[in-house]
Amino acid sequence: MANKEAAWLDEIQWNKEGLVPAIVQEEGTNKVLMHAWMNREALQKTVRLGQAVYWSRSRQCLWQKGEESGHTQNVTEIRIDCDRDTLLLLVTQEGGIACHTGRHSCFFQQLRENAWVCTDPVIKDPKSIYPQK
Amino acid sequence: MANKEAAWLDEIQWNKEGLVPAIVQEEGTNKVLMHAWMNREALQKTVRLGQAVYWSRSRQCLWQKGEESGHTQNVTEIRIDCDRDTLLLLVTQEGGIACHTGRHSCFFQQLRENAWVCTDPVIKDPKSIYPQK
Numbered sequence A, B: 001m002a003n004k005e006a007a008w009l010d011e012i013q014w015n016k017e018g019l020v021p022a023i024v025q026e027e028g029t030n031k032v033l034m035h036a037w038m039n040r041e042a043l044q045k046t047v048r049l050g051q052a053v054y055w056s057r058s059r060q061c062l063w064q065k066g067e068e069s070g071h072t073q074n075v076t077e078i079r080i081d082c083d084r085d086t087l088l089l090l091v092t093q094e095g096g097i098a099c100h101t102g103r104h105s106c107f108f109q110q111l112r113e114n115a116w117v118c119t120d121p122v123i124k125d126p127k128s129i130y131p132q133k
Helices: A003-010 A040-049 B003-010 B040-049
Strands: A019-026 A032-039 A053-056 A061-064 A073-080 A087-093 A109-111 A116-118 B020-026 B032-038 B053-056 B061-064 B073-080 B087-093 B109-111 B116-118
Touching: A003 A040, A019 B032, A032 A040, A032 A087, A032 B020, A040 A053, A040 A061, A040 A073, B003 B040, B032 B040, B032 B087, B040 B053, B040 B061, B040 B073
Parallel strands: A019 A087, B020 B087
Antiparallel strands: A019 A032, A032 A053, A053 A061, A073 A087, A073 B109, A109 A116, A109 B073, B020 B032, B032 B053, B053 B061, B073 B087, B109 B116
16 A cells, blocks of 8 residues: 555554544434444555444454444444544444444443433344354 | 442443543534543543543543633433443533534544545634633
8 A cells, every 4th residue: 555545544643552442423313323443454444345344352353343243334434533543433334233232322321310221222132133142 | 429329330341541431422413522531530520510521641630621611511411332331421512612623523534535634614713712821
């Protein structure tokens, strides 16, 4: 890849682990679907494929969103913040399910009177999303 | 504070530094305004005050949003994700300006053809927001 093409990647303030947070927001509704992490390669692949690829901190590997579930994310826009240390992705969510629990968004718990309360329904049973597990 | 009141705080997966990311979203428009960090005390204060208080990693201190600029954030809803390691705050933004550059949102740069392009206008000159600096 030519230097010119990589310059925008060099302008990102990667943390000590070479990662930046990525906020994932749904095109149209603007709902926040999830929060993930990206390294340089994940972001490059995301741009190349037009589909979201993240870095899994727990598994220490690249992770194409939806590779098991089919719930891929088509990326329509990529933004960066003033400090250039956080990304914002606009996506269309395949299947309408971003969360591994089978819900639309990962942020399905709300703080109410000193307790986390589940407010959003399961759209699809995770057992049928991940039958091999 | 009684144990019962603190239980919801214990359920959060704080990282090694005792922090979690907080995505800040505007009530109504659902625009993502900024990405910040919170420790236990910042979140407790946020709940108590009804206004956003963050942990500044660069200054290593609590930081009430708007303490200098007046651009405080009234918190209307607090959510947590499936892994309980990321918060989502719904806020109304005083002055309509969340970014220290005088823009509505910190995510004012978009990736276009291998370059970060500024897409959002400055609403107020930072020099008049922070005259003491």
